[in-house]
Amino acid sequence: MASPSLVADKSAKAPSASKTAVDKLARRGELALALGLPLLYAAVYAYGRLYWNERMYVAEEGLGYFLGLTGGIMMLIATAYTFTRRLALLRPLLKHMLRIHIFFGIVGPFLVLVHSTFHVGSLNGGIALVSMTLVFLSGVIGRYLYSKIHFGLDGRKAQARDVSAAWDSAGHDFSTPRLDAFHQRMLTPPSDLLHATVRVVLYGVHSRWVRWYTRRELKDQLRARARSENWTSDALVEQWRNTKSRLRTHFVLLKKVALFSAYERFFAFWRHAHVPLLYLLLLSGIVHVIAVHLY
Numbered sequence: 001m002a003s004p005s006l007v008a009d010k011s012a013k014a015p016s017a018s019k020t021a022v023d024k025l026a027r028r029g030e031l032a033l034a035l036g037l038p039l040l041y042a043a044v045y046a047y048g049r050l051y052w053n054e055r056m057y058v059a060e061e062g063l064g065y066f067l068g069l070t071g072g073i074m075m076l077i078a079t080a081y082t083f084t085r086r087l088a089l090l091r092p093l094l095k096h097m098l099r100i101h102i103f104f105g106i107v108g109p110f111l112v113l114v115h116s117t118f119h120v121g122s123l124n125g126g127i128a129l130v131s132m133t134l135v136f137l138s139g140v141i142g143r144y145l146y147s148k149i150h151f152g153l154d155g156r157k158a159q160a161r162d163v164s165a166a167w168d169s170a171g172h173d174f175s176t177p178r179l180d181a182f183h184q185r186m187l188t189p190p191s192d193l194l195h196a197t198v199r200v201v202l203y204g205v206h207s208r209w210v211r212w213y214t215r216r217e218l219k220d221q222l223r224a225r226a227r228s229e230n231w232t233s234d235a236l237v238e239q240w241r242n243t244k245s246r247l248r249t250h251f252v253l254l255k256k257v258a259l260f261s262a263y264e265r266f267f268a269f270w271r272h273a274h275v276p277l278l279y280l281l282l283l284s285g286i287v288h289v290i291a292v293h294l295y
Contacts, residue, residue: 048118071111186258
């Protein structure tokens with residue numbers, strides 16, 4: 001078992017390139033974006049329901065028609081990314097295509113929502129609106145999952161070996177029986193989607209509990225060493241401050257490593273669910289456009 005003295009006396013290792021890359025995974029801003037966009041969408045819908053009236057515009061002509069046309073074209077371009085990203089000719093543009101896909105996939109639905117005058121309207125229009133909302137929500141979820149297993153928006157997917165290398169290169173001087181057992185469980189990939197879900201849902205509670213006990217155990221060991229080596233109180237405080245800082249960093253990286261394989265499973269499942277929604281949106285959108293212009 002490594003004592004806290006090892007933690008306090010060893011100089012921090014310089015972060016490797018792999019660790020620097022893994023640090024980019026799952027930044028906190030991604031969660032705010034994933035929660036904020038649906039809330040904004042719901043707020044725009046609620047505001048429109050309360051304050052829109054037909055004197056402003058109608059969906060069939062003028063501003064309303066332009067909003068629907070622009071939003072529809074944006075979503076069509078965003079959808080094209082899904083079906084063309086595997087073409088070898090377009091691979092050099094993949095990073096830019098993904099950014100366009102995300103931007104148009106966000107702005108387009110908002111424009112169409114405003115175009116709809118915040119009412120379901122006809123049957124085909126209602127189906128198209130519901131399909132668009134489902135695709136929008138699915139896209140937000142996919143964007144969040146994507147950030148968990150990719151290095152930014154340039155399309156480079158993290159590999160398990162990169163994540164493992166980052167974990168190994170970071171250096172882990174902390175060792176208690178409870179923490180070691182937690183490491184072993186969290187670094188073992190979940191066997192199926194259910195176990196992945198349980199890990200993601202319960203990780204926060206479990207890790208806080210382990211971290212609290214680890215802090216207590218390390219603090220007791222550090223005090224024991226301070227007594228045996230006659231440290232001053234200031235030295236003990238400084239050693240404990242350094243230990244807490246490194247332990248905090250330790251758990252931040254552990255979270256990304258531990259949940260990486262779980263989010264890999266979620267993302268694979270999401271891709272299978274997202275594509276049928278895109279087909280449904282395309283079909284309902286085509287039917288809606290034809291019905292509007294014929295009738």
